[in-house]
Amino acid sequence: MLEGVERVPYMGAMRYSRAFIPTVKEVPKEATMPSHVLMLRAGYARMVGAGIYELLPLGTRVLHKIERIIREEMDASGAQELLMPTFLPGDYFKESGRWDVYGPTLLRIKDRKGGEYHLAPTHEEIITDLARREIRSYKQLPLNLYQIQLKYRDEPRPRAGLLRCREFIMKDAYSFDVSEEAAVASYDRMRDTYHRIFRRLGLEYRVVEADSGAIGGSQSAEFQVLAQTGEDWIVACDACDYAANVEVAHAGRAAAEQGETIDPGELEKVETPDTRSIEEVVGFFGGETTKADTLKSLLYVAGDDIVLAVVRGDHELNEISLARYLDVDEVLLASDAAVREATGTEIGFVGPVGFKGRIIADPDAVAVRNAIAGASETPFHYKNVNYGRDFEAEVASIRQAASGDPCPKCGERLELYRGIEGGHIFVLGTHYSDKMNATFLDEEGKSRSLVMGCYGIGVSRLIAAVIEQHHDEQGIRWPVPVAPYEVIVTPIGKDEAPLAKATEIYEALTAAGIEVLLDDRPERPGVKFKDADLLGIPVRLTVGARGLKQGTVELKKRTDTESTEVPIADATGAARAALDELRG
């Protein structure tokens, strides 16, 4: 027996006077975005180094809430949780080739004997190794295994608090199937599961087409949490379900908007000093000239070749689209020297007319009549450049989609959003199982490669993502399912009565299974209100002498500006009703 130790319920209750919630008034100077500022100010997290954070008790409670939702939905989908090591021998990544491919992002460690190890940035290899050792028969499939744990990436630039860390918590799941079709079925099931998870977290998000990046794979989708502070740009159609990361988005073709009826003018070379950018070119020609009347010509190195990419002046080139079209891993913008060598002119005066190499032009670029383009001679531009007459090119969609572009699916208007990548799901196929010889025997006794999928959720990142979507000037406004406490009971005034009554209410709420914080600190009302708003607890019950006389307490939702009086006897019921209402 532990004498004299106060027992408190596990999930439910906490007295503020005993809680470790170090709030601060001033904005820490290293933080710029709302979630970062608020997590530090409200005492949810502290920084230890760039991209390395401590989660304090409140932050940990939120993390556990998110994890719990993820576990419930993952388990419901038939996936099973396991734990894999974080500290890994280098052999597995060497076997898959990622020891080299990952480069400096992989945090490498040598042990005392000089053996090469690393901290896991992700676990495809390790799980594939487990699978090849343990899966032998189609009868063991399908199988979906997941884990929630720390991952490490030596990011070139950690930033934005928990949004981009070097150490972070991730849920990832790996599915194993007998065939591509079965793998796609697993993928679809995960997609549904992710919808449930993101909805329960109270997030506004879009599922978007995405680049599958270094992981490879035939299909992938990102779950992008919409936030002005997000790192990714996505386009989405409001009329249909098309949505894509701008990395891979295509703009649909507008129906002959540009006057194809305009007569082509005579090609004319114009001396245009100091016009290296499109802005400067437009400024030089002045008058009615707009960026859309010009062609932007960019020289790219693709493998051993140099190609000229042409987009309309007001458009941005999409390097991923260009690389895909050229079927290379990546394209690099040519250096000044390379441009001079290939074209004999300076950057800013390059153009398609007379270019003696491969030209890739965007459909919108070739549609421009009487365009202005570089003359491949310094310092000159051509006027009245027309595709077909003055230059030829391979036409391919290589520009970034932008706000107002037509949707490639339905033709309606695309809108641009910023997003935080909260989850990413992939069909991997046999990429890893082939490399690592992970096979099983099918019904006919034939050996076949396991067909895999992988599914990540940036769990710690989502804490910040939720705050980005749910805050105001005063502080955080947690959605009920992830709030560290559901109700804060705030006794006001120096008398005994409010604290005594508040304590009763606190105990009643706890008994009713509601998670409560009792602000029993001997602070002035203003301090308590400010802290309650900052912490973001969804429901506040204020117990003051004023109300006690009339037998009422005050109930205020964090998202409301007005409070309501409720009878003391009814406090628990009213709180529960308010929470239910907030949950929707």
Place this chain on the structure above:
RNA sequence: CGGGGCGUAGCGCAGCUUGGUAGCGCGCACGGUUCGGGACCGUGAGGUCGGAGGUUCGAAUCCUCUCGCCCCGACCA
């Protein structure tokens, strides 16, 4: 890795240009007054001025190197 900024008390900052031995606000401790939206008065504790080297009688301040953090870009499941 390129460009920019910042390191002085727990937090936010001044002092540096023109060297002379460190200050303000918040927070913290104690006493008193106050008590429905970050109160007030008084007293007090707290600093290797990021680190190393140099110049100088003397360095937070000038010089060199270095480490860390933030922002923009490059990069990025």
